[in-house]
Amino acid sequence: MLRHSTMETPxxxxxxxxxxxxxxxxxxxxxxxxxxxxxxxxxxxEDWIPADDVGPAQAAVRxxxxxxxxxxxxxxxxxxxxxxFMAHAWQVMRDIKPGDPVTYSHYAGLAGRPxxxxxxxxxxxxxxxxxxxxxxxxxxxxxxxxxxxxxxPVKSWLLExxxxxxxxx
Numbered sequence: 001m002l003r004h005s006t007m008e009t010p011x012x013x014x015x016x017x018x019x020x021x022x023x024x025x026x027x028x029x030x031x032x033x034x035x036x037x038x039x040x041x042x043x044x045x046e047d048w049i050p051a052d053d054v055g056p057a058q059a060a061v062r063x064x065x066x067x068x069x070x071x072x073x074x075x076x077x078x079x080x081x082x083x084x085f086m087a088h089a090w091q092v093m094r095d096i097k098p099g100d101p102v103t104y105s106h107y108a109g110l111a112g113r114p115x116x117x118x119x120x121x122x123x124x125x126x127x128x129x130x131x132x133x134x135x136x137x138x139x140x141x142x143x144x145x146x147x148x149x150x151x152x153p154v155k156s157w158l159l160e161x162x163x164x165x166x167x168x169x
Contacts, residue, residue: 002048005058006031009065009168011157012150014131016061019046020053023076027057029150039128041080050145063133069162077129085113089123090133098162099138104146126147131158 002025004016009029015036017026026039037045056075063071073094081087089111096102102110108120124135125147136155140146148155 002046003054004033004036004048005051005054007034007058007061009061011065011154011161012059016054016057017048017072018057019078021076021078022055022057023078024057024129024132025078025130027061029131029154040129041081041082044078053055057132064131065161069116072132074133075132077132079128079133081126085111085116085119086126088112088122089120089157090127090129093123093127093133093135093138096134096137098134099164101139101159103139103141103143107138121146137162 002017003021004015004017006013012029013031014029015027015031015033015090016024017036017040018024025044028036030036037048060071060075079090081090092111093107096107103119104120105114107119108114111120113119124138127133127135130136130150136148136158138146145152146156
């Protein structure tokens with residue numbers, strides 16, 4: 001049974017869909033639960049129920065927005081990609097540190113396939129666990145934001161929140 005909860009954050013409403021194990025299967029800056037559930041691979045989709053609190057993942061999200069930028073590092077996730085590269089690329093994405101975004105080409109190299117820039121971009125686009133698997137930390141070659149399923153204002157806000165010089169005049 002999956003549990004889901006929506007919380008208010010400074011970047012907008014954020015919904016988590018969590019398995020009984022505590023692993024996050026989908027998350028995003030939305031209140032559209034059906035839309036979020038469509039991101040979950042059919043092999044990982046189960047019945048779901050609303051919950052006020054979905055456990056440690058929700059506490060980690062709160063801590064992240066309160067300023068602990070590493071709070072999400074220990075949150076378990078479950079995504080099914082259907083391919084070895086995608087699964088590896090998502091794991092590599094979790095190693096991109098807050099305040100140190102990378103370009104799609106650099107990310108492809110980190111994932112072990114420097115020429116696979118489109119595959120790296122696809123890993124970002126197919127990521128069902130926004131924020132926790134930080135696809136917002138991947139930028140275009142020129143440093144511009146590129147795309148983000150939850151909107152460029154949210155991506156911009158997250159990058160500013162993670163910026164090492166935030167709060168510096």
